[in-house]
Amino acid sequence: MRDLTRHPELLSLNTATVRERWTLLQIIEGCARHGIRAIAPWRDQVGACGLEAAAKLIRTHGLRVNGYCRGGMFPAADLAGRAKAAEDNRRAVDEALALGAECLILVVGGLPPGSKDIAGARQQVRDGIAALLEYARPLGLKLAIEPLHPMYAADRACVNTLAQANDLCDALGVGVGVAVDIYHVWWDPALQTEIARAGRAGRILGFHVCDWLVPTTDLLLDRGMMGDGVIDIARIRGWVEAAGYGDCVEVEIFSAGNWWKRDPDEVLQVVRERYATVC
Amino acid sequence: MRDLTRHPELLSLNTATVRERWTLLQIIEGCARHGIRAIAPWRDQVGACGLEAAAKLIRTHGLRVNGYCRGGMFPAADLAGRAKAAEDNRRAVDEALALGAECLILVVGGLPPGSKDIAGARQQVRDGIAALLEYARPLGLKLAIEPLHPMYAADRACVNTLAQANDLCDALGVGVGVAVDIYHVWWDPALQTEIARAGRAGRILGFHVCDWLVPTTDLLLDRGMMGDGVIDIARIRGWVEAAGYGDCVEVEIFSAGNWWKRDPDEVLQVVRERYATVC
Numbered sequence: 372m373r374d375l376t377r378h379p380e381l382l383s384l385n386t387a388t389v390r391e392r393w394t395l396l397q398i399i400e401g402c403a404r405h406g407i408r409a410i411a412p413w414r415d416q417v418g419a420c421g422l423e424a425a426a427k428l429i430r431t432h433g434l435r436v437n438g439y440c441r442g443g444m445f446p447a448a449d450l451a452g453r454a455k456a457a458e459d460n461r462r463a464v465d466e467a468l469a470l471g472a473e474c475l476i477l478v479v480g481g482l483p484p485g486s487k488d489i490a491g492a493r494q495q496v497r498d499g500i501a502a503l504l505e506y507a508r509p510l511g512l513k514l515a516i517e518p519l520h521p522m523y524a525a526d527r528a529c530v531n532t533l534a535q536a537n538d539l540c541d542a543l544g545v546g547v548g549v550a551v552d553i554y555h556v557w558w559d560p561a562l563q564t565e566i567a568r569a570g571r572a573g574r575i576l577g578f579h580v581c582d583w584l585v586p587t588t589d590l591l592l593d594r595g596m597m598g599d600g601v602i603d604i605a606r607i608r609g610w611v612e613a614a615g616y617g618d619c620v621e622v623e624i625f626s627a628g629n630w631w632k633r634d635p636d637e638v639l640q641v642v643r644e645r646y647a648t649v650c
Numbered sequence: 651m652r653d654l655t656r657h658p659e660l661l662s663l664n665t666a667t668v669r670e671r672w673t674l675l676q677i678i679e680g681c682a683r684h685g686i687r688a689i690a691p692w693r694d695q696v697g698a699c700g701l702e703a704a705a706k707l708i709r710t711h712g713l714r715v716n717g718y719c720r721g722g723m724f725p726a727a728d729l730a731g732r733a734k735a736a737e738d739n740r741r742a743v744d745e746a747l748a749l750g751a752e753c754l755i756l757v758v759g760g761l762p763p764g765s766k767d768i769a770g771a772r773q774q775v776r777d778g779i780a781a782l783l784e785y786a787r788p789l790g791l792k793l794a795i796e797p798l799h800p801m802y803a804a805d806r807a808c809v810n811t812l813a814q815a816n817d818l819c820d821a822l823g824v825g826v827g828v829a830v831d832i833y834h835v836w837w838d839p840a841l842q843t844e845i846a847r848a849g850r851a852g853r854i855l856g857f858h859v860c861d862w863l864v865p866t867t868d869l870l871l872d873r874g875m876m877g878d879g880v881i882d883i884a885r886i887r888g889w890v891e892a893a894g895y896g897d898c899v900e901v902e903i904f905s906a907g908n909w910w911k912r913d914p915d916e917v918l919q920v921v922r923e924r925y926a927t928v929c
Binding site for chain 1: 761765766767768772799800801803804805808810811813814836837838839862864865866867869879880881882
């Protein structure tokens with residue numbers, strides 16, 4: 372297993388971690404100050420900055436963009452909705468390329484409004500990724516399916532296990548892989564097996580960390596800093612590395628009640644420290 | 651598939667559904683008023699009423715006790731804690747027998763305090779159920795493992811899929827089965843397969859319903875009334891019945907912000923109506 376203290380360059384900041392108090396410009400400058408060499412920005416932040424300005428800033432600071440957040444949200448109630456989602460996803464691919472991003476993260480979407488048909492939503496997701504892949508593959512941009520915790524099955528993503536994501540990748544072929552976010556998958560009894568399976572196929576495109584707090588007071592915005600919860604992060608990183616993954620460890624913390632309220636410079640300091648000591 | 655309007659006797663009330671405003675005595679009398687013929691009571695409510703008094707009340711009203719809530723919570727930080735849990739579980743078996751309950755529901759427990767070892771917790775669960783089975787089997791009481799939603803993996807139950815529960819049953823042999831609570835398993839892509847597997851083994855000991863609300867505002871206490879959420883309840887009931895289950899449909903709703911605040915007579919009326927029209 373890698374000694375992360377010797378690889379500070381592999382720490383990536385998902386910009387959501389400090390999004391409440393900093394703009395993308397401030398985040399990029401903050402990363403420069405703290406020696407963070409990779410980021411995973413969100414579309415709305417890039418939009419607020421302007422795509423070209425963001426791309427230039429990122430180049431100027433020599434940052435890697437290990438992932439772009441996010442495409443997906445495929446299921447819709449009707450064909451017009453699906454077409455709109457498809458178009459928006461192609462734009463996300465274009466933006467990712469403009470930013471020099473290494474993959475587009477897919478949060479695939481949940482049930483369309485009023486629907487109880489999760490099998491149907493899953494079929495829409497499969498069709499949606501297949502279509503997007505036709506667009507992204509010739510452009511050389513990889514798509515990363517991120518399985519989300521089952522508590523988001525209804526409203527955010529109906530791909531809820533790494534097994535499901537692996538099955539999708541098997542079916543869809545070259546150009547699509549997975550992002551392993553421990554917050555979403557840490558509980559899964561099949562996790563080690565499915566990480567190994569993803570690794571054998573060479574399709575682990577990202578490894579995201581934070582922590583599961585006990586108690587968790589909000590389904591979306593109460594993620595913990597690495598080390599403050601119950602996930603054995605180092606063990607899971609060991610599995611990912613044993614499966615051949617040797618790239619970024621991306622920190623992504625949604626925390627309305629705690630980390631989002633703090634001074635982002637303090638947050639980045641803690642992130643760096645925990646990256647080296649806990650992950 | 652059964653027409654539930656012709657089987658009002660198979661509606662069971664999990665007493666947690668009206669626990670905030672009624673004692674067990676009031677619940678039993680309420681069930682009598684509303685023509686509900688089966689209940690699944692909780693240990694603390696039985697304790698408050700007194701075990702013998704509760705048993706007598708239940709007999710007097712001719713109620714079935716289709717399940718008793720609950721045993722489990724096996725993992726502990728040390729041997730003394732495990733022994734204490736084991737003893738408490740044997741008492742739960744005794745109480746279930748005294749009440750004439752048809753099975754003891756097991757919510758198996760999560761990580762011991764301070765632990766990040768979910769594999770170890772799962773091993774403790776397996777050992778704990780095996781030991782309890784030695785006690786319960788000769789007494790003729792069945793144990794029902796209830797897989798809980800993955801969002802409870804840390805603090806309530808580290809058995810989080812029906813596949814896991816089936817694997818445990820395969821390993822542990824006669825006397826242990828599963829309770830299928832749709833709230834916990836509705837999202838699982840393997841659900842239909844694992845229900846069929848449980849059915850083939852004749853081990854489906856309970857079928858519990860409520861609904862998943864969008865949004866869900868609390869991890870524990872924001873369950874919905876059947877029909878108010880996104881679960882296709884009738885479809886899952888179809889799978890359970892196709893697997894050979896023909897017994898109670900148990901309604902269990904934890905709802906601090908809504909149903910627990912209402913007049914329990916109103917709640918039971920809505921439960922009866924939704925049982926017939928939605929489930």
